[in-house]
Amino acid sequence: MSPAATLGTVLLAYLPAAITPGPNFVLIAHTAATGTRRAAVAIALGVVAAGGLLAAVAVFGLGGVLARTPWLATALRVACGGYLAWLGVRLWWQARTPGAPVPPPDQDEVVARRGTAFRRGVVSNVTNPKAAAFFGSVLTATLPPTEPTAVRAAAVALIVATSAAWHLSVALLFSSPATQRWYARAEPALNRVVGTVLVVLGVTLASTP
Template identity: 75%
Template sequence: MNTVATLGTVLLGHAPAALTPGPNFVLIAHTAAAGSRRAALAVALGVVAAGGLLATVAVFGLGTLLAATPWLATALRVVCGLYLAWLGVRLWLKARTPDGKPPPERGNAFGQGMLSNVTNPKAAVFFGSVLTATLPPTEPTATKVAAICLIVLASATWHLSVALLFSSPATQRWYDRARPALNRVVGTVLVVLGVALAVAG
């Protein structure tokens, strides 16, 4: 398979993982609609950075470290799952504040975006199987680097667009009216995803 065809296959494989709504989409959209475009963009950039890191790990075979040390992979999965659940609990607590408005934000939005993507099951499937199958060790290094850059560019285009769209004044006005209920819905989704990840075998 030539380089263009290989990169096309990588992009087609990445599209469903990136575009299908999941934890990354929920976190970015919620942060943006809550009224902070800057924080939403930071979360989106964290998602993109984690995707680039995961792609690099998968493409250059560094994932063999986790394969050789199952206890480390399990520990990372449990910690990341619990963190995702904690974010969900925080949203539930925000929903209980007066008028459903959240207390002042703390923490690192960029780091939240990175952890969201690291714990994303879709990302695990794509980077752990689809990408490694598309880019076997025999592929030239230049092709692997180009594939990583393509993934980062596509991810940035999509996730930054979500942040900008959901931080528009119209979306924020709608969100402000529905904030308490949405906080509970989004919080529940994150808790379920986090617990499922932490207890998965």
């Protein structure tokens, strides 16, 4: 198979995994609609960075780690489930009345929030079972270790570029003024709906082998 065909196969395998709604999508979209565009972009960049790291680990020979260590896969699943459930509970507690005044943060707080948002995106993707399944099995099967180093490096770059395009698009779309105005009118109810979905998803992930 030519390098172009190999990269095309990698892209076709990755696209459905990237755009299928999951924890990363929910986290970015909710932050964009209820917070700031910068925070949503920071989370998206964290997701992209973690995805690039996982892709690099997978294609350069360590993709079988999860297959050889079932306890690690279980730990990731439980960690992801607990993290999602925690986010859901936080949404319930932080649900606000529409129009409730929120004091503007100072510059130091803004910088701190960006760092926290970036770390949240990294944690969300690293502990995401869907990402672990793709990078640990699908990608390594699609891109065997016999491929030249240049092709594997190009595959990682392609995954990072595709992930950035998708997740940043989600951040920008949901942080548009029209979306934020609509979300603000229904924020308390939607926070509780999204929180419930995250708790259910988290408990299901943590308890399902």
